[in-house]
Amino acid sequence: MGSADQTGSTARKARIEEMRRAQQARERRNRILVITGSVVAVAALVVGGVFVVKSQSGDDSSTASDSKASGHWVTGSDGVKTWKGTLGRTHVAKTVKYPMEPPVGGDHDPVWLNCNGDVYTEAVNNMNAVHALEHGAVWVTYTSKADKADVDALAAKVKKTPYTFMSPDDKQADPIMLSAWGKQRTVTGADDPAVDAFLEKFVQGEQTPEPGASCTGGTMK
Numbered sequence: 001m002g003s004a005d006q007t008g009s010t011a012r013k014a015r016i017e018e019m020r021r022a023q024q025a026r027e028r029r030n031r032i033l034v035i036t037g038s039v040v041a042v043a044a045l046v047v048g049g050v051f052v053v054k055s056q057s058g059d060d061s062s063t064a065s066d067s068k069a070s071g072h073w074v075t076g077s078d079g080v081k082t083w084k085g086t087l088g089r090t091h092v093a094k095t096v097k098y099p100m101e102p103p104v105g106g107d108h109d110p111v112w113l114n115c116n117g118d119v120y121t122e123a124v125n126n127m128n129a130v131h132a133l134e135h136g137a138v139w140v141t142y143t144s145k146a147d148k149a150d151v152d153a154l155a156a157k158v159k160k161t162p163y164t165f166m167s168p169d170d171k172q173a174d175p176i177m178l179s180a181w182g183k184q185r186t187v188t189g190a191d192d193p194a195v196d197a198f199l200e201k202f203v204q205g206e207q208t209p210e211p212g213a214s215c216t217g218g219t220m221k
Contacts, residue, residue, distance in 0.1 A: 015204075016162050070099070073184075079194060080185045087182060089134065089209060096127055101171045102141050102179050103130050112218040113165060115139075119155045120167035120220075128219055132165060135215055136208035138199055139179040140166040146175040153190035163203045163215050181207050 071085010087105030096107050103126050112131035113124055129139055138161075140154055154176070158166045169177075174186040178195065180202035187194045204211055 073100075078185075078197070080183055080198070083182045083184075091131075092127075096130075098126060098130075100184070101173070102126065102139060102169055102177065102184070104179050104184050105133060105181050106130060108134065112213075112215070114218045114220050115165040115215040116162050117159045118165045118220070119158055120165065122167070123169060124165075124167045124221065125219075128221075129165075129167070132215065132218070133179065133181040134209045135163070135213035136181070136204040136211050137163045137165060137215055138203050140164065140176070141169040141172055141179065142166075142176045143168065143170045143172060143174075147189065150176060150190040154195070157190070157195070157199075161199060161203065164199065165215075178202075180205065181209060183207055 071083050071087075073081045074084050075081045083100070083104055088107040089105075090107045091110040092107045093110075096103075098106050108130035109125065109127035110131075111128055112135055113128035115132040115135065115137035133139060140158055142151055142154070155166055158164045176187050176189065178185055178187060178198045180198070183198075183202055185194060185198060187198075
């Protein structure tokens with residue numbers, strides 16, 4: 001058993017290191033794109049007047065809209081719930097109302113929440129968090145009912161794991177929950193074996209709509 005655990009741990013570390021290298025390469029490319037984007041931004045000013053006219057036509061970007069996330073949960077034998085149905089992936093400015101808490105997909109903000117082992121001590125914007133899930137991140141959430149020792153232990157684990165992030169969420173049903181794109185489960189605490197199993201399977205897992213997309217360079221709130 002010890003040998004098998006060590007082999008799995010080594011493979012997981014190698015995969016995370018590979019993700020780190022890929023992310024660094026993407027960030028170098030992004031710096032080049034920023035320069036190019038500056039040129040494009042100047043051109044965009046030329047057509048800015050058209051946008052202003054359309055904005056005044058009655059399309060209020062602050063109006064809440066429903067996500068395309070229609071469907072229902074199906075719970076597997078491993079305790080992981082899978083959302084069966086449609087999960088929108090459109091970037092929107094309007095506020096999205098998700099049919100689950102925390103949300104596991106749906107239309108979302110154009111800017112992702114930083115998810116490179118980031119631990120947030122305050123609730124985050126669901127729309128930014130969903131974008132991070134689209135990039136293959138796992139989201140650890142907890143309520144005020146969660147044991148502090150568990151919260152601290154989970155935070156330490158998240159900080160060591162790229163493509164993860166953590167935040168409080170007192171709107172969720174259970175004290176500690178794990179979410180990925182289209183996936184979710186409740187765990188009993190930091191030492192629940194389901195924590196490592198969920199991370200192993202869903203950090204950049206097969207459910208990821210945009211594997212390898214960046215978890216840095218987004219927003220921190």
